[in-house]
Amino acid sequence: MDATHSDTAGITLGSTLYSFTNEFHSRRYDLEGLVREVAARNLGPGIEIVGFQSVRGFPVVTDAFADWFKGLIAETGLTPTCLAINADALIDRNRPMTFDESVAYHARQIEAAAKLGFPVARFQYAATPEVVAKLAPLAEKLDVRLGLEIHAPHSIDHPDVIAYRETYERVGSPYLGFIPDFGASARSVPPAYKDYFKWRGIDQGMVDHALEIWEEQMEPFKRRAKFLDWAKAKGHDEVHAVDVSIIFGLFSRQPLTNWLEIMPQTVHIHGKFYGVDETTGEDPSIDYEAILPIFVAGGYRGSISSEWEGHQVSDDNGFEKVAAHLAMERRILQRAVQPV
Known part of the structure; x- marks a missing residue:
């Protein structure tokens, strides 16, 4: 175990440039500026980017750009850790992509990942298991592992994810895996x-009721519909109700130990935080x-990208947020490797 990983239980910590969306959208930084700032602030060594956000003309990657x-x-x-790619199944609003179109669309992005030096490509569940199965030989040829992001409100035992797990078992390729997003295991x-809803002037009673529904033991995908039906029946502002309902799509309550079931197929992690x-x-x-100790004990020795998504509701500095998050992770992981 080298010095880079000796204090982090063999796990590579780092950042996704998505965390710095505020800085990027404000045009204070371009792609090069973000990468250099991540290095200067010691927010690596791992670095993840979102293809369509970071690379002009993506998925076309010229030799010169690469x-x-x-x-x-x-x-x-x-250290490149992961390239986030898109499914975009309804990029044409008039019809969904055909199977062949989706295969070709994903193939171009996987080729881009290989060309840029990324060992993992994060894909979305809308890709469909059949498309990903078709792409397995390409992933093996290019040495790029494909990871389905398991993002709230999905969980490892949701039918959408089960379909992928069954396909993986049938295909039997070590290049097909998963990327846990810790927002799926929020407490x-x-x-x-909550601060954002207050700033927006949203009725506190409506927010409180949404939080109560979020705590209920029920299928995560049903919580949003239950809340919106309640808000409509109570005559609450529809726009405000939709705003509040975002909590049902970003955070869910999957038990932490459930991740152990897919640990051997975990190819990267999104360390989601707010x-x-x-x-x-x-x-x-x-x-x-x-x-984090669950993943250490489960044998995970891959990479984690600190992913601050608070930019959706805050203008705060993403660099400072990620620095605090990495410090927290390092402290926890250092404790995990200390002799008892």
């Missing part, structure tokens, strides 16, 4: 969203103190 990007990564000493709705408490040094909404 050479420039790989040179930048080498110069900054970072509470993040304070940032803030680290300055006093306690902990994430108030996702129990990293419990979840």
